Amino acid sequence: MNCFEDFRVKPGSKICLDKIDPSFKDCYNKRKEATPVIKELDARIRAQQYLMYAEQKHSLLICLQGRDAAGKDGTINHVLGAMNPQGCSVTSFKQPSKEEAAHDFLWRCHKVAPAQGHVAIYNRSHYEDVLVQRVHNMVPKSVWSERYEHINNFEKLLSDRGTLILKFFLHIDADEQLKRFKQRIDDPTRHWKISESDYIEAGYWEDYTSAFEDALNKCSTIYAPWFVIPANHKWFRNLAVASIVADTMEALKMAFPKPSVDIDEIKKKYHSLNKQDIQEGLAASPKRSK
Amino acid sequence: MNCFEDFRVKPGSKICLDKIDPSFKDCYNKRKEATPVIKELDARIRAQQYLMYAEQKHSLLICLQGRDAAGKDGTINHVLGAMNPQGCSVTSFKQPSKEEAAHDFLWRCHKVAPAQGHVAIYNRSHYEDVLVQRVHNMVPKSVWSERYEHINNFEKLLSDRGTLILKFFLHIDADEQLKRFKQRIDDPTRHWKISESDYIEAGYWEDYTSAFEDALNKCSTIYAPWFVIPANHKWFRNLAVASIVADTMEALKMAFPKPSVDIDEIKKKYHSLNKQDIQEGLAASPKRSK
Numbered sequence: 001m002n003c004f005e006d007f008r009v010k011p012g013s014k015i016c017l018d019k020i021d022p023s024f025k026d027c028y029n030k031r032k033e034a035t036p037v038i039k040e041l042d043a044r045i046r047a048q049q050y051l052m053y054a055e056q057k058h059s060l061l062i063c064l065q066g067r068d069a070a071g072k073d074g075t076i077n078h079v080l081g082a083m084n085p086q087g088c089s090v091t092s093f094k095q096p097s098k099e100e101a102a103h104d105f106l107w108r109c110h111k112v113a114p115a116q117g118h119v120a121i122y123n124r125s126h127y128e129d130v131l132v133q134r135v136h137n138m139v140p141k142s143v144w145s146e147r148y149e150h151i152n153n154f155e156k157l158l159s160d161r162g163t164l165i166l167k168f169f170l171h172i173d174a175d176e177q178l179k180r181f182k183q184r185i186d187d188p189t190r191h192w193k194i195s196e197s198d199y200i201e202a203g204y205w206e207d208y209t210s211a212f213e214d215a216l217n218k219c220s221t222i223y224a225p226w227f228v229i230p231a232n233h234k235w236f237r238n239l240a241v242a243s244i245v246a247d248t249m250e251a252l253k254m255a256f257p258k259p260s261v262d263i264d265e266i267k268k269k270y271h272s273l274n275k276q277d278i279q280e281g282l283a284a285s286p287k288r289s290k
Numbered sequence: 291m292n293c294f295e296d297f298r299v300k301p302g303s304k305i306c307l308d309k310i311d312p313s314f315k316d317c318y319n320k321r322k323e324a325t326p327v328i329k330e331l332d333a334r335i336r337a338q339q340y341l342m343y344a345e346q347k348h349s350l351l352i353c354l355q356g357r358d359a360a361g362k363d364g365t366i367n368h369v370l371g372a373m374n375p376q377g378c379s380v381t382s383f384k385q386p387s388k389e390e391a392a393h394d395f396l397w398r399c400h401k402v403a404p405a406q407g408h409v410a411i412y413n414r415s416h417y418e419d420v421l422v423q424r425v426h427n428m429v430p431k432s433v434w435s436e437r438y439e440h441i442n443n444f445e446k447l448l449s450d451r452g453t454l455i456l457k458f459f460l461h462i463d464a465d466e467q468l469k470r471f472k473q474r475i476d477d478p479t480r481h482w483k484i485s486e487s488d489y490i491e492a493g494y495w496e497d498y499t500s501a502f503e504d505a506l507n508k509c510s511t512i513y514a515p516w517f518v519i520p521a522n523h524k525w526f527r528n529l530a531v532a533s534i535v536a537d538t539m540e541a542l543k544m545a546f547p548k549p550s551v552d553i554d555e556i557k558k559k560y561h562s563l564n565k566q567d568i569q570e571g572l573a574a575s576p577k578r579s580k
Contacts, residue, residue: 054482076376083375086366086413090376123376174565185557191549192344199560259481267475270489275464 001026003243007227009220015228017209022171024230031235038235041242042082048249052117053087055254059114059163062245063125065215066170067208068198069180071231072123075170078234079242080121089114092123105129105147106154113158125167126151130215135207148218155224164248165224168241169216170231174205291316293533297517299510305518307499312461314520321525328525331532332372338539342407343377345544349404349453352535353415355505356460357498358488359470361521362413365460368524369532370411379404382413395419395437396444403448415457416441420505425497438508445514454538455514458531459506460521464495 009015028034052058062080064072076090091112100108106126114120130151134144155165172180181198184190201208220226227244231237299305318324342348352370354362366380381402390398396416404410420441424434445455462470471488474480491498510516517534521527 073376077374081374084367084371085373085375085378085411086363086380086382088375089379092376121375178563178565181560185553185560189546191553192547194549194551194553194556196551196556199556256479257482259484261484261486263475263481263484266484266486266489270471270475273468275468 003227003240004247007229007240007244009216009226009228011221011225013217013220015213015216017171017213017228020171020228020230022173022176022230023232025233025236028236028239031233034235034239038079038239038242041239041246042079044246045079045082045242045249046084048246048252048254049083049087049119051254051256052119052249052252053084054117054256056117056257057162058252058254059116060119060245060249061114061122061158061163061165062119063122063127063165063167064170065124065127065131065167065212066231067172067177067205068201069177069184070170070172071234071237072170074234075168075237075241076121076123079238079245082242083119087117088119088121090121090123093125093128104150106150110154114163116162126154127167127215127219131208131211134211135204148215151219152221152224155219155221159223164252166244166248167220167224167226168244169212169226169228170237171228172231174202176232177202293517293530294537297519297530297534299506299516299518301511301515303507303510305503305506307461307503307518310461310518310520312463312466312520313522315523315526318526318529321523324525324529328369328529328532331529331536332369334536335369335372335532335539336374338536338542338544339373339377339409341544341546342409342539342542343374344407344546346407346547347452348542348544349406350409350535350539351404351412351448351453351455352409353412353417353455353457354460355414355417355421355457355502356521357462357467357495358491359467359474360460360462361524361527362460364524365458365527365531366411366413369528369535372532373409377407378409378411380411380413383415383418394440396440400444404453406452416444417457417505417509421498421501424501425494438505441509442511442514445509445511449513454542456534456538457510457514457516458534459502459516459518460527461518462521464492466522467492 049060052060064075066072080088080090089112093108096108109122109126112120112122129139130144130147133139134141159165181194181202184194216226216228227240229237229240339350342350354365356362370378370380379402383398386398399412399416402410402412419429420434420437423429424431449455471484471492474484506516506518517530519527519530
């Protein structure tokens with residue numbers, strides 16, 4: 001299985017979500033078989049993140065989208081929790097604040113784009129503005145229909161500056177969603193997470209399907225691909241996302257930067273020193289104040 | 291061992307760093323003995339972080355300070371890596387940018403203070419302004435000597451709004467520092483991290499000792515305590531920090547918030563629905579567009 005190719009939305013293609021099996025699990029029968037594979041992928045991601053942080057040339061932007069209960073939080077927690085929190089930020093895009101709503105729709109996303117060497121994860125993203133805003137007629141069609149091009153241009157800007165962009169649509173079906181809603185109702189420690197709007201949004205299932213399909217079809221580019229991840233099985237979802245992240249980071253062929261000092265020089269000068277030498281200021285600059 | 295009490299700088303006390311053993315390791319002989327204890331602490335931290343995120347009442351600010359090579363990065367990576375990156379941000383305070391330097395010294399720290407429900411980790415912090423700036427005479431004494439009070443006032447402000455503040459000084463001795471510098475020189479994958487300034491700063495050992503002691507003595511308060519963590523043994527450092535974080539978070543006695551909806555009502559209304567009912571809009575609001 002090559003997750004990158006198998007789940008990528010090819011530019012120019014016409015994805016139809018109903019034709020993609022959300023319960024797909026490749027050759028794995030159950031979670032237990034996937035666990036060691038995921039563990040290995042996590043280690044590879046961690047190593048690549050360290051390299052990225054050291055090299056300071058590339059950055060990584062991961063966008064997570066999906067219906068309610070599709071597993072965005074879980075993906076962050078399990079797969080991306082493998083990352084060192086230093087150099088990795090997560091932003092949840094909720095209803096825009098007054099200040100955010102007073103700007104163009106990309107403003108708040110641009111602000112938290114990853115700096116060189118860093119990873120940024122968007123839990124929901126600028127795509128909300130062609131999803132929920134479209135489904136609920138919060139802006140007229142003339143406005144949201146222009147946004148796909150703005151999004152592609154924005155992502156090109158980031159990509160040209162060295163940002164690797166990976167966008168995951170976590171694909172579940174209605175049965176799985178309903179099952180997860182019911183699990184929440186049955187678990188008192190998760191009652192705080194429940195809002196009636198979950199069920200209301202589910203009633204717009206088909207509208208969301210069309211909106212997701214348009215976003216996937218119009219905005220999966222060579223420089224910022226979309227992936228449709230079969231997500232009915234949480235462990236398979238984790239495996240697929242981790243696999244794509246690990247593979248694409250490794251493809252960057254990052255390397256540790258050259259040291260900023262002459263290591264041989266440093267070695268000659270300091271390696272034989274003991275702590276008294278150093279504390280007595282042998283190593284100190286002329287600016288030494290004492 | 292009660293790490294909180296044993297390592298806390300009591301308000302009004304006069305800490306003398308030379309009298310604190312940086313190689314202390316309590317009853318543990320080696321890393322292997324501490325590993326399962328740390329694992330358990332990590333799980334407790336993770337559970338508490340989830341509660342904090344759910345409850346949205348408290349927040350947590352962790353400040354890490356220490357000499358070069360004291361293990362700030364390592365502590366973040368190992369102990370705080372236990373946290374879910376969602377709801378947890380790490381900020382490294384380096385040399386101030388032009389914009390930062392054009393503001394008061396607390397401005398850049400305040401900007402990234404944790405929101406309710408969130409954890410913020412400062413890798414170095416506002417204390418740099420009474421450490422490096424003092425040691426290198428970057429501002430006159432009349433300026434840095436006023437800052438302790440500003441710091442206490444700032445931390446009181448955060449604390450009054452529900453922020454739990456924990457400040458860790460990672461305590462190593464000069465031999466350990468030199469050993470770690472030498473390890474870096476001997477490891478090609480870490481050469482990019484080396485700068486000659488590490489050795490130059492080490493030459494100011496005593497000046498830093500005085501500056502750290504003043505910060506610890508003047509700014510360890512009931513609402514924002516400092517801890518001096520024996521850090522020659524990395525695994526003991528991790529254990530001690532994790533233990534204090536877990537204990538103080540649990541002392542907040544956080545609880546899941548009441549659900550925002552009437553769960554019984556939701557149950558009655560939706561629990562028996564199937565996906566067709568929902569998709570046909572039984573659950574939909576009158577605003578349903580289709």
